[in-house]
Amino acid sequence: MAESTEIFTTQEPVEYTEAAHGGDAAHAEPTLLGLQPFQWVSVAMLLLILVAILRLKAHKSITAGLDSRIAAIREELDEAKRLRAEAETLRDEYAAKIANAESDAEAMLDNARAEAESILERAEEDSKELVERRKRMAQDKISAAEREAVAEVRAKAAAAAAAASRSLIGEKLDADADRKLADDMIAGI
Numbered sequence: 001m002a003e004s005t006e007i008f009t010t011q012e013p014v015e016y017t018e019a020a021h022g023g024d025a026a027h028a029e030p031t032l033l034g035l036q037p038f039q040w041v042s043v044a045m046l047l048l049i050l051v052a053i054l055r056l057k058a059h060k061s062i063t064a065g066l067d068s069r070i071a072a073i074r075e076e077l078d079e080a081k082r083l084r085a086e087a088e089t090l091r092d093e094y095a096a097k098i099a100n101a102e103s104d105a106e107a108m109l110d111n112a113r114a115e116a117e118s119i120l121e122r123a124e125e126d127s128k129e130l131v132e133r134r135k136r137m138a139q140d141k142i143s144a145a146e147r148e149a150v151a152e153v154r155a156k157a158a159a160a161a162a163a164a165s166r167s168l169i170g171e172k173l174d175a176d177a178d179r180k181l182a183d184d185m186i187a188g189i
Contacts, residue, residue, distance in 0.1 A: 029036060
């Protein structure tokens with residue numbers, strides 16, 4: 001920065017002249033009542049604002065507009081607070097519903113497990129009973145088959161014995177032996 005200051009201080013000021021137009025070397029600004037144009041613009045703006053405030057009562061319309069805007073913002077804030085309270089209530093309600101649903105689901109799951117276990121136990125008992133019943137039926141069939149076989153063997157043995165005794169009787173018993181046997185029996189009576 002020190003260098004830039006030196007540049008400006010060492011240069012010679014340049015004068016612009018209007019020698020070609022026949023004017024003075026110095027340029028003069030127009031003034032009215034000793035005020036420059038930018039000062040007149042400031043005074044005019046100040047007068048306009050004063051007239052607007054005092055005469056046209058702009059401050060009342062400005063404050064009324066600001067008050068209505070403040071009221072609208074307050075209403076929006078109250079509405080936002082109310083909506084937030086409703087949202088928190090709904091959130092709490094749904095959180096409670098979710099907790100209830102989770103507990104209900106847990107209870108249903110426990111109930112389903114208990115039912116599955118009881119069904120499994122019942123199925124095991126039923127299968128044991130079925131096996132026992134079928135075992136008894138098989139034993140009954142085996143016993144019946146044994147009885148039939150024994151009866152069949154006895155019948156065949158009786159038939160064989162009867163056939164053997166007929167043939168023996170037929171061989172050993174003739175008409176004389178048969179008469180003697182009949183007389184002995186009659187005598188025994």
